[in-house]
Amino acid sequence: MHFKKNKQKDEEQKKLQKEKNNQYRAERRSLLNRKSKEYYIKNRDKCLEKVKKYREKNKINISVKEAKKRILDTERFDKNNLKFYLWSLKNREKLNEYQRNWYKKNKEKRRAHVILNRAVNSGKIVRPNFCCECLQKCKPDGHHIDYNLPLEVVWICRKCHSRKSTRTIKI
Ligand SMILES: [Zn+2]
Numbered sequence: 001m002h003f004k005k006n007k008q009k010d011e012e013q014k015k016l017q018k019e020k021n022n023q024y025r026a027e028r029r030s031l032l033n034r035k036s037k038e039y040y041i042k043n044r045d046k047c048l049e050k051v052k053k054y055r056e057k058n059k060i061n062i063s064v065k066e067a068k069k070r071i072l073d074t075e076r077f078d079k080n081n082l083k084f085y086l087w088s089l090k091n092r093e094k095l096n097e098y099q100r101n102w103y104k105k106n107k108e109k110r111r112a113h114v115i116l117n118r119a120v121n122s123g124k125i126v127r128p129n130f131c132c133e134c135l136q137k138c139k140p141d142g143h144h145i146d147y148n149l150p151l152e153v154v155w156i157c158r159k160c161h162s163r164k165s166t167r168t169i170k171i
Contacts, residue, residue: 067089108148127140
């Protein structure tokens with residue numbers, strides 16, 4: 001009986017210690033986060049240089065990792081595009097060249113996309129979580145009506161977007 005009581009006590013103490021440790025770690029983590037943030041603000045260029053070098057060195061690993069993430073994101077990833085997607089992974093250079101040419105030919109569109117992306121990332125514009133045309137829940141694209149108004153967009157899904165684009169080309 002006495003022994004049993006002791007055992008119970010031990011376990012309670014262990015539990016308490018564990019909780020304490022967790023709390024200590026959480027506090028430490030937030031302190032470290034704050035410190036690294038402060039460090040980043042003071043040494044922004046140095047940090048960015050470091051990240052750039054790291055990305056350059058681990059280019060292939062990073063692109064594969066990001067590709068996997070994208071495939072797992074079913075809301076974003078359309079299975080019909082899988083064939084093209086796998087092709088693009090193997091022909092990265094070709095695709096990059098195509099993209100560069102597209103940017104050169106479509107400077108206006110590119111500019112609008114960059115401005116819109118920045119506004120979304122900074123929280124100035126909120127992307128809805130559904131398509132405004134078919135009302136399906138998804139991560140919609142911003143469809144520009146006028147590229148001179150980069151922040152004026154209709155939020156529609158990939159399917160509705162491609163339908164819209166082909167319609168515009170036909171006109
Ligand atoms: Zn849609």
